[in-house]
Amino acid sequence: MSVASPSNPALTLQSKRFNGLRHILEREGLFCKDDFSPSPDNLDFLQTKSKVLIIGAGGLGCELLKDLALMGFGDLHVIDMDTIELSNLNRQFLFRRTDIGSSKAECAARFINNRIPTCRVTPHFAKIQDFDESFYQQFHIIVCGLDSIVARRWINGMLLSMLRYDDDNSLDVSSIIPMIDGGTEGFKGNARVILPGFTACIECTLDLFPPQVNYPLCTIANTPRLPEHCIEYVKIIQWDKESPFSAPLDGDDPQHIGWIYERALERANQFNISGVTYRLVQGVIKHIIPAVASTNAVIAAACALEVFKLATSCYDSMSNYFNFNDLDGIYSYTYEAEKSDGCLACSNTPQLLNIEDPNTTTLEDIIKQLCKLPRFQLKSPALTTVMADGKQRTLYMANVKSIEEATRKNLTQSLGELGLQDGQQLTITDATSPTSITLQLKYQANEVEML
Amino acid sequence: MSSPAPPKSPELSDKSKKYDRQIRLWGDHGQTLLETATICLVNVTAVGCEVAKGLVLPGIGGFTVADGSTVKEEDLGNNFFLDYSYLGKSKALACKQLLQELNPDANGDYVDESIDYILENRANFFESFDLVIASNLNEQSLLQLSNRLWESNVPFVYCRSLGMLGSIRLQLKEHCIVEAHPDNRQFDLRLEQPFEALRDHLESTEVTNKVPWLLVLYKFLKAWQTEHGAGRQAPGNYKEKTQLREAIGAAMQKDEENYEEAIKAVNTAFGAGLVPSSLKAIFEDDACEQLHKKSDVFWIMAKALKHFVVEENKGYLPLPGVLPDMTANTDSYIALQHIYRQQALHDADQVYHKCQEYLKQLSLPADSIDERTVRLLCREAAGLSVQRGTRIADEYEKNCRLLPLVEDNELQGNLTVYYFALRAYERFLSECGSIPGECTVEQDIGRLKTITSKMLNDLGLHVAISDDVLHEICRYGGAELHAVSAFIGGCAAQEVIKIITKQYKPIDNTFIYNAISTESVTLKL
Numbered sequence: 001m002s003v004a005s006p007s008n009p010a011l012t013l014q015s016k017r018f019n020g021l022r023h024i025l026e027r028e029g030l031f032c033k034d035d036f037s038p039s040p041d042n043l044d045f046l047q048t049k050s051k052v053l054i055i056g057a058g059g060l061g062c063e064l065l066k067d068l069a070l071m072g073f074g075d076l077h078v079i080d081m082d083t084i085e086l087s088n089l090n091r092q093f094l095f096r097r098t099d100i101g102s103s104k105a106e107c108a109a110r111f112i113n114n115r116i117p118t119c120r121v122t123p124h125f126a127k128i129q130d131f132d133e134s135f136y137q138q139f140h141i142i143v144c145g146l147d148s149i150v151a152r153r154w155i156n157g158m159l160l161s162m163l164r165y166d167d168d169n170s171l172d173v174s175s176i177i178p179m180i181d182g183g184t185e186g187f188k189g190n191a192r193v194i195l196p197g198f199t200a201c202i203e204c205t206l207d208l209f210p211p212q213v214n215y216p217l218c219t220i221a222n223t224p225r226l227p228e229h230c231i232e233y234v235k236i237i238q239w240d241k242e243s244p245f246s247a248p249l250d251g252d253d254p255q256h257i258g259w260i261y262e263r264a265l266e267r268a269n270q271f272n273i274s275g276v277t278y279r280l281v282q283g284v285i286k287h288i289i290p291a292v293a294s295t296n297a298v299i300a301a302a303c304a305l306e307v308f309k310l311a312t313s314c315y316d317s318m319s320n321y322f323n324f325n326d327l328d329g330i331y332s333y334t335y336e337a338e339k340s341d342g343c344l345a346c347s348n349t350p351q352l353l354n355i356e357d358p359n360t361t362t363l364e365d366i367i368k369q370l371c372k373l374p375r376f377q378l379k380s381p382a383l384t385t386v387m388a389d390g391k392q393r394t395l396y397m398a399n400v401k402s403i404e405e406a407t408r409k410n411l412t413q414s415l416g417e418l419g420l421q422d423g424q425q426l427t428i429t430d431a432t433s434p435t436s437i438t439l440q441l442k443y444q445a446n447e448v449e450m451l
Numbered sequence: 452m453s454s455p456a457p458p459k460s461p462e463l464s465d466k467s468k469k470y471d472r473q474i475r476l477w478g479d480h481g482q483t484l485l486e487t488a489t490i491c492l493v494n495v496t497a498v499g500c501e502v503a504k505g506l507v508l509p510g511i512g513g514f515t516v517a518d519g520s521t522v523k524e525e526d527l528g529n530n531f532f533l534d535y536s537y538l539g540k541s542k543a544l545a546c547k548q549l550l551q552e553l554n555p556d557a558n559g560d561y562v563d564e565s566i567d568y569i570l571e572n573r574a575n576f577f578e579s580f581d582l583v584i585a586s587n588l589n590e591q592s593l594l595q596l597s598n599r600l601w602e603s604n605v606p607f608v609y610c611r612s613l614g615m616l617g618s619i620r621l622q623l624k625e626h627c628i629v630e631a632h633p634d635n636r637q638f639d640l641r642l643e644q645p646f647e648a649l650r651d652h653l654e655s656t657e658v659t660n661k662v663p664w665l666l667v668l669y670k671f672l673k674a675w676q677t678e679h680g681a682g683r684q685a686p687g688n689y690k691e692k693t694q695l696r697e698a699i700g701a702a703m704q705k706d707e708e709n710y711e712e713a714i715k716a717v718n719t720a721f722g723a724g725l726v727p728s729s730l731k732a733i734f735e736d737d738a739c740e741q742l743h744k745k746s747d748v749f750w751i752m753a754k755a756l757k758h759f760v761v762e763e764n765k766g767y768l769p770l771p772g773v774l775p776d777m778t779a780n781t782d783s784y785i786a787l788q789h790i791y792r793q794q795a796l797h798d799a800d801q802v803y804h805k806c807q808e809y810l811k812q813l814s815l816p817a818d819s820i821d822e823r824t825v826r827l828l829c830r831e832a833a834g835l836s837v838q839r840g841t842r843i844a845d846e847y848e849k850n851c852r853l854l855p856l857v858e859d860n861e862l863q864g865n866l867t868v869y870y871f872a873l874r875a876y877e878r879f880l881s882e883c884g885s886i887p888g889e890c891t892v893e894q895d896i897g898r899l900k901t902i903t904s905k906m907l908n909d910l911g912l913h914v915a916i917s918d919d920v921l922h923e924i925c926r927y928g929g930a931e932l933h934a935v936s937a938f939i940g941g942c943a944a945q946e947v948i949k950i951i952t953k954q955y956k957p958i959d960n961t962f963i964y965n966a967i968s969t970e971s972v973t974l975k976l
Contacts, residue, residue: 017528020930024614027892027926030919031615031967063937066531070497070933087471090509093553115534186476187945187955225784226776254463272785278463283475290475293508294948297501297941304934305966315615318969326945327634329958330619332971 012118013043021072025312036313047074047118050311053139054078055128055155057104059291060145060182062094063300065112068143069119071308076112077139079124079131080105085252091293128155129434133162136177141307144181145300147289149209150379150432152181153345156194156202157433160346163197169348171197178310182303186290189299191322192337193306196346199320200337203345207374208337227268227275231284234263251286260285298324344376344437350425352442358415358422363395367411370428378430385426387419395426415441466510466556473509481952482510486556488951489513491577493566493585493596495520495542497931498612500532500550501940502584506557506947507550513558514550515580518543519565529933570595578603582947586610587931589880590847597622597843606950609843610943611873614927615966617939618873620976621946621957623840625738627749629827630954631834639723639771639833642669643684646770648790656783660704663777663784664713668720671699671713685721692717708778723833724767726760730835734760744813748820751813752828753835755805759798769798769829799829838959846976849911853976857914866963866972872920875903888925895925935966 025042032038052073054064057080068076082104084095094111095104109123124131128151136142136158146152156179164175179194181202194201219225220232239249244259251257261281268276282288302322309315321337324330344351353369355361363383370378382397395410395418397403410418420426422443429436467474474482488511492503495518503514522537522545530546537545543561551559562569562576566588569576577583583600585593586609593609600607606623642665645653653669656662675695676683686692696714703710726734733739734757738750760768772795774788803825810819828835845851855863862868879887879895879902887895899921907914942962949957961974 015528016524019525020529020928020932023888023926023928023930024932027928029926030922067934067937070529070531086465086468089554090470090473093504093508096552115531117535219778223778223780223784225779225781225788271781272789273781279467279471279475282471288472288475291472292476292945292948293473294505294941294945297505297937297944301934301938301941302969304937305969308934315967322969325634326942326955327632328956329973330942330946330962330971332969334969 013040013047015118017118018043018072024314025072029314031315033309033313033316036315042312042314043072046072046311050141051075051077051139052307052311053136053142054145055142055151056080056145056147057092057094057108057123058082058088058145058147059091059293059296060184060300060303061104062092062108063296064143064145064182064304065094065108065121066116067301067304068307069112069116069121071304072118073307073311074119075122076119077122077124078105078109079126079128080108081125081127091291091296093293128158133158137162139177141310142177142179143303143307144179145303146181146183152183152202153206153432154434155179156196157345157435159194159196160201161435165348173198180303180306180310182299184291184295184299186292187295187327188323188325189295190324191299191302191306191318193310193317193320197348198339200339201343201346204340204343205321205337206377209377224267224271224273227264227273227277227280228284230264230267230271230273230276231260231281233267234260235285238263249285251282257282257285295324295326298326342375344439345433350438350440353426353439354442354444355415356444358420358441358443359417360414362412362414363418364411366415367396370430378428378432381428381430383426383428385420385424388421470510477948477952477954481954484952485512485948486510487512488581489515489558489579490947491515491517491580491583492546493517493583494587495526495530495533495546496587496612496936497529497531497933498610498617498936498940498943499584499586500530500546501937502586502608502610502943502947503546503550504532504553505941505944507553507559509948510554510556511951513560514547515560515562516543516547516550517562517564517566517569518546519563519568529931529936531933566592566596570599577605580605582606582608582950584608584610584943584947586612588877590874590877591881593877594844594847601842601844607843608943608947610939612931612936612939613873613876614923614930614932615935616869616873617935617964617966618870619939619943619946619958619962620843621840621950621960622843623838623950625747626838626840626950626953626957627747628834628836628838628953628956629749629831631831631836632955633834637719637723637833638773638775639768640665640720640774641724641767641770642672643721644724644765644767645669646794648794652787652790660707660709661780661783662709663779663787664709664716665720665774665777665787666783667699667709667713668716671695671702674698686717712778724770726766726768727833730768730832733835733837736837742809742813744815746813748824749837751809751815752802752806752820752825755802755809755825756828756832758805759802763801764798768832769802770795771830771832772796773830795830796826799826802829836956838957840960841976847910849909851910853910853912856974857912860913862914862916864972864974865968866965866970867974868916868920869963869965870961870974870976871903871907871916872924875899875906875916875921876924878902878906886929888928890928892922892925892928896922899925932966935964938966939964 026038026040028038054061057078083101084099084104094108099107103125105123105125109121112121159177159179164172166172176195182191215229215232220229224230249256261278265276306318309317319336321335323333341347342351370376370381380398383395385393387393394407396407424441426439427436470482492499520542521539522533522542526533532546532549541563543563547559547561583605597607604624609620611618656666658666658670686695696717699710699714733753739753742751742754772792774791803822806820807817810817846853856867879899887899903916946957949955958973959975961976964971
């Protein structure tokens with residue numbers, strides 16, 4: 001029944017299916033970018049030369065694959081480590097009920113390859129951290145449709161680490177791989193264009209991410225008032241105490257959620273708190289972010305248009321942050337997020353960490369700052385440094401048990417006691433970045449003394 | 452430890468799991484409305500299919516695709532819901548089949564007839580739908596279809612996607628919204644004028660560092676009221692608020708969280724509970740004053756609400772009964788919460804009884820309005836909203852409501868020009884029977900210019916549209932770009948969901964998008 005797709009690229013380019021795109025790409029336009037040259041080469045580039053990576057094959061990823069394939073792109077790659085769940089089907093339109101449990105990336109690629117013969121999608125059922133520079137190097141543009149801030153920061157760090165700087169510290173523009181990033185939450189979303197090293201990066205604008213809601217432990221334990229407090233109590237305290245399934249809590253296991261629901265309900269009743277529902281329990285335990293098809297479609301389309309503009313030079317890129325919200329009418333706003341000189345990731349100079357008094361500030365204080373301060377927001381930083389005698393020293397590392405035990409005593413020591421000097425550099429590694437970050441200690445007290 | 456089976460609550464049903472991420476936004480009641488609605492898609496274009504996709508996925512009850520043409524190779528390039536296997540076959544059928552694959556819950560149907568044929572031969576075709584979506588019509592068909600739908604009172608969403616430009620026009624007569632879901636909801640606490648049960652509680656409870664800030668604030672508000680006298684209820688300006696904050700601060704011992712929270716709350720805790728101007732307009736609306744047998748239940752409830760506010764509650768709204776979280780011990784918080792909730796139930800009950808009285812007077816069945824619906828309406832009273840739409844055809848008449856778009860011979864707003872350019876494009880389709888720029892750009896620019904200036908002149912608008920914009924329109928040669936269609940389709944799908952679920956506020960009434968500059972605007976036409 002189905003007609004085989006033309007395999008000869010030259011024939012494909014002649015195909016009437018591209019009539020519309022060819023008008024855009026082969027005709028002069030008064031609103032076009034100054035250096036745009038209308039030509040059949042533009043479509044040829046999209047079809048046969050350009051290579052775009054899509055990170056995430058979820059709500060945004062499915063849309064991005066469709067949008068880019070139908071905007072003339074011929075070679076797409078997609079990475080996603082997840083498998084398909086029932087609750088994806090209300091928006092991740094490349095998946096069907098029979099696909100539940102299969103790889104999102106593989107399933108999405110198969111669907112696009114079948115539906116759109118002029119596009120070849122290569123799937124990667126993997127984590128972004130499974131690949132190194134040599135993999136990311138092959139792409140002209142990278143588009144992110146992620147729900148994880150850590151993953152966004154990681155790929156941002158990867159693209160920054162691939163930048164080359166000339167001897168005079170000026171950026172070699174040929175080393176820039178543009179990153180288009182989309183994000184949605186309910187009826188709100190944003191799309192942004194990042195030229196790493198050149199425009200504001202993810203770390204420059206970390207404070208734009210909404211802070212996570214954390215309930216104080218004493219409220220959860222002693223004075224619960226909301227149903228959420230009861231749920232958190234069961235999750236944080238009761239689960240470990242009673243170890244109901246002799247397994248770590250799995251938010252996807254209905255038995256686990258069911259157990260928490262019942263215990264949370266008991267606790268709520270005990271305190272006369274109403275409103276514990278199964279849906280709320282799931283939401284709190286899995287940190288569920290509401291999602292609808294429409295917002296994903298809008299944000300992915302905005303991202304796809306920017307990929308198209310960058311790849312063809314037909315119009316100027318959006319500069320550089322697009323906000324969207326359709327709760328009350330439809331509202332959009334585009335503004336230029338500014339590159340931060342103090343950005344840990346893209347400033348290309350070591351950033352200072354101001355310490356008021358090295359004799360009262362402990363290593364733990366520093367780690368807390370690195371996790372809490374809006375400009376850092378690290379997850380579980382590991383700190384090493386080179387001491388005055390030239391020896392490498394690990395100050396603290398939480399992720400390796402033996403090292404954690406060996407370095408735990410450092411936490412309560414002051415910087416002075418640890419022998420750290422003003423101006424000394426700390427090398428920090430964290431899940432939020434593929435490369436290490438350097439921070440330079442700056443002691444305020446010293447300065448005062450010197451005056 | 453035995454492992455209990457998960458509870459058999461409706462929240463665990465298959466549908467509930469599949470639609471979980473959206474039910475968290477519009478609730479089970481919104482989902483039910485969506486699942487019982489049927490829509491019609493006129494013309495299989497990329498933008499039309501993208502709207503339909505955004506409705507089939509979340510589970511619209513039914514959709515019918517109407518299009519009289521067959522699938523051609525050039526249709527495949529931008530439309531995800533057509534493919535090679537349907538070349539030469541009915542576009543309506545192809546699109547219906549491929550949309551249907553997205554979700555077996557939605558009932559798909561198709562009619563392989565053109566819009567002009569349907570308008571001519573099937574007078575009542577559109578009346579059975581809850582809403583109609585169309586795109587890519589010439590001017591004549593657009594006017595005929597929109598007039599037909601206006602007369603039948605069927606909401607209409609018209610989408611345009613041309614090159615880097617797009618627009619959405621909603622046409623509906625009246626749309627009543629109970630749940631607007633405002634982004635920043637003000638808590639209505641009634642501290643200035645506490646209801647009896649609250650006053651008793653506030654006056655009889657000792658203010659310690661364990662009670663919610665509300666009690667702290669009340670104590671200092673009372674002192675403030677005494678000090679200022681003359682019937683002053685709450686601080687109104689910055690200076691007065693600062694005084695109140697300082698008074699609380701002065702009495703605060705170290706680390707009293709509830710005092711700190713009370714200081715923070717000074718700014719937002721007062722002033723709610725009165726009738727906002729939008730609700731006043733609803734109360735004064737003829738539809739509210741003059742109930743009749745065919746009145747929407749919204750208006751019956753609005754009238755009952757008005758009666759309660761004016762006659763029974765001294766001008767105050769029914770209490771929403773929703774409290775923010777406040778640091779406090781459990782018992783004192785729950786006790787306070789209980790008082791608010793009981794009063795909210797009590798107020799809603801009064802409104803409910805008034806509704807029943809009206810229903811009886813109108814000889815309508817008592818179950819037309821249930822208690823839950825009234826409680827919801829009472830909780831949301833401050834945000835009730837009614838939108839009254841306008842006919843699309845009115846925009847095509849001389850001295851119409853477009854006049855304000857022009858001032859000093861200039862179009863107002865960056866994107867207004869594209870509204871007229873897209874309309875000129877449609878008039879070109881009607882008058883010339885071809886697409887501007889489809890074959891050659893230069894030749895068609897002249898014709899498009901002539902058509903545009905005549906159109907503006909006919910409308911009585913003394914303004915010109917720049918040649919650059921008309922050149923850009925011709926350059927597109929009718930191209931529909933998928934990404935622009937996906938953007939407009941996503942937006943339009945959400946507007947349809949708002950109309951069907953009666954939640955969130957739709958645009959009023961024309962949205963314009965320019966993908967070149969990534970700008971959008973909403974015009975009221």
